[in-house]
Amino acid sequence: MNPNTTGARSHATDHASPGHSLVLRVVPMPADVHANGDLFGGWVMAQVEIAGGICAARRARGRVATVAVNAFQFRQPISVGDVVSFYACIERSGRTSVTVHVEVIAERNPAQPVVVKVTEATLTYVAIDDSGLKREIPVDPAAP
Ligand SMILES: CC(C)(COP(=O)(O)OP(=O)(O)OC[C@H]1O[C@@H](n2cnc3c(N)ncnc32)[C@H](O)[C@@H]1OP(=O)(O)O)[C@@H](O)C(=O)NCCC(=O)NCCS
Numbered sequence: 001m002n003p004n005t006t007g008a009r010s011h012a013t014d015h016a017s018p019g020h021s022l023v024l025r026v027v028p029m030p031a032d033v034h035a036n037g038d039l040f041g042g043w044v045m046a047q048v049e050i051a052g053g054i055c056a057a058r059r060a061r062g063r064v065a066t067v068a069v070n071a072f073q074f075r076q077p078i079s080v081g082d083v084v085s086f087y088a089c090i091e092r093s094g095r096t097s098v099t100v101h102v103e104v105i106a107e108r109n110p111a112q113p114v115v116v117k118v119t120e121a122t123l124t125y126v127a128i129d130d131s132g133l134k135r136e137i138p139v140d141p142a143a144p
Helices: 041-060
Strands: 021-026 064-076 084-094 097-108 114-127
Touching: 021 041, 041 064, 041 084, 041 097, 041 114, 064 097
Parallel strands: none
Antiparallel strands: 021 084, 064 114, 084 097, 097 114
16 A cells, blocks of 8 residues: 555655754645646745755855755655645855755645655755855854
8 A cells, every 4th residue: 555645644755854844835826837737846946945045044144045956856746736845954054155955745635644755955055245245154053
């Protein structure tokens, strides 16, 4: 039996990894799908960039710019009406940059809930000042 159709939440990919915090929750709408009815990968990428940016800006105590998408994996499709949650975790803080891991969980079929990890990605953000120039990130001994 497929554990993703039972409502069981114990499947290895049905929840975010330890250390990840919820930063964003969105429900995709019909305008977000392409002609064959699947969700645009670009929609997910945009939300992931926003979610990772929220996490990075908290760590950087201010404005950040995305400098790199280091890795991006689409594991499962997302459908219109899924409740899509973005969990983020700081992987590394550098002098001016923060690397964030984002995991995306989709919850569907409220009558018999199914929860699936659909996407994961790693992005690097650079802390910038009001002029858009890089700046140093405040030291935080508690942060990775
Ligand atoms: C982000 C930006 C201000 C960085 O300025 P820069 O002077 O070129 O920065 P540097 O090359 O010195 O790198 C700054 C930090 O980013 C890191 N970095 C740069 N390129 C990277 C890459 N491809 N992958 C991972 N980290 C990278 C560096 O290691 C450095 O980190 P550290 O200080 O923690 O060691 C500049 O590149 C920029 O404005 N880019 C456009 C950002 C943007 O518009 N993003 C939205 C996409 S449309």
